[in-house]
Amino acid sequence: MKTFTLACCSTILVLGMMTSPTFAQQRLGWVYQIDGLTAYQSNADLSEGGEFSASRAFLRTTALYNLNGGTSVGLSASIGRFDYNFSQADNQPWEDIRDIRISVPLRFRAGNTASVFVSPQVRWDYQSGADAADGRTYGVFAGIAWKLSESLTIGPAFGAFSQFEDDDIDFFPALLVDWDINDRWNLNTGSGIGATQGPGLTLSYALNDTMTLGLSARSERIRFRLDEEGLAPNGIGEDKSIPVVVSFGYNPNPGISLNVFAGAELDGRLTLDDANGTELSRQNYETAPLVGVAFRARF
Template identity: 35%
Template sequence: MKFRLIIYGVVLACAVCGQTNESPKFSFPRWGPSLKAGSVYDFPADLDGGGAFSVNRYFVEAGIARMWGFDRMVAVSAGYGQDDYNFDGLGTQLWDNIDNYRLGLFARWALDEKWALFAGPSVRSYGEAGTDLDDAFVGTFFGGVSYTFGDRLTLGPAFLVSGQIEDSTRYFPVLLVNWNITEKLSLETGGGFAATAGPGLSLVYDYSRHWKYAVTGRYEEKRFRLNGDGLAPNGVGEDRNIPIIGSVGYFFYPGGFVSAIIGVNFDGKIELDDRSGANIYSREYDSAFVLGLVASFRL
């Protein structure tokens, strides 16, 4: 734990010290590297029928983007994260540390002043420590098109295709939204902390040039391969919930921010299937608080 906190401190220091408060001055085309890291703690949640569990989540992601303009770019990223589960009162650990490896590509390309295309294929591996990577791989694809209505509103249809370990592929329709309700308040389709089954919706308030506040709601579903030990050797675990997250971010220029997040996970449920697909454990869990810190640095 101390080693992780040192890593997070170094990342945050780089994000703060490497920035200036001047307006961005870019020339195109250009290459730009980025680094993002964070840690989130899910406080203990009581399980129906007894017992409880908590989760310490952390991740780091590095990427590089090729930009031909603010509205035309292609980016590649690679990341690693881990969800450390701690079960209490069950007499056993359903699973331990879940490793998450990710390699993704994202492209945004404006066709003209109104129309833009988005695409983001990725491959990920979710597996308990000790699991072979090729037993835990899934693929996802996010794509869509947007249209800008005047100066305040951008809308467009999109979809997400998400592969699932030992389950059918999930398909999610998504509405891309960027609505500037006022000069400071906006409604946006936003991303999440880590693995997710689909984009969320964020209400964002730009308090000043540097400070930004947001509330984000989303649906999250994680399925992961288990190792050869435990109650279900080589089985599959699942954790899903609906987090409502508030954030306070301080933004540095030309590219970077530090954001503190606090929220609550609702409507949670965990399940455990054996290697044949038979369910051997299923419990809903109570709402629980979430607290974390995320930092991003971009050149």
């Protein structure tokens, strides 16, 4: 359940699915997109002893149909994998985590200056060996943004998602913003693959027409169902952190982008719950360096 923007990260970074509303002229008809990410978090000390590292890989495909009047509807599917490596066998709550997502993004105009974005989603987050159905959650991310000027689009958004515990709903507010501060500086909520707490925030600087530098940050929280073995059979794992990265982007044309990034995960915490959601253990981890690369192809 983690996510990224094309310069942001999740417990390790996951490229873009929550694009902020824009009023730029779009090509009518079908538009297809493939994007992906791979990233590595190096060893971080755990408060309960030992250390761990992690690697991430994600791939997403999207088909979007653009209509007249700024309306679009699409279908997006992604698959990801989180590999955790713990140094101590007695402090190894989980290992291989799978992430599968399907969403139906919809965008339409509301008046002359407003754009509404709604994306119903279904997710499966589970440890290899667990039943995928036990890791299923669903919800929606939605927002509205107004084009206040040629350089500023802004508005509120929210996310509401079910939890593994029967009646729990995870609700969080977010802000959609796309602000061209001047010809080179831009502040935006970006676009990402699989975000958990809504879009992060990216400040970017255009070096020239094809290269950019960016600074991104977000709050991330991923929860997943565990298998029948291990420290908490059929339990729930959680990894929470605040990743901050610096990125370099290369965009040789409007359809291709490549980003490399490096940074750190701050204020990290691992939580282990039993099958009923009762907390069994909680341990913090030290600042964790991370690096990675992400790409996007649109045609």
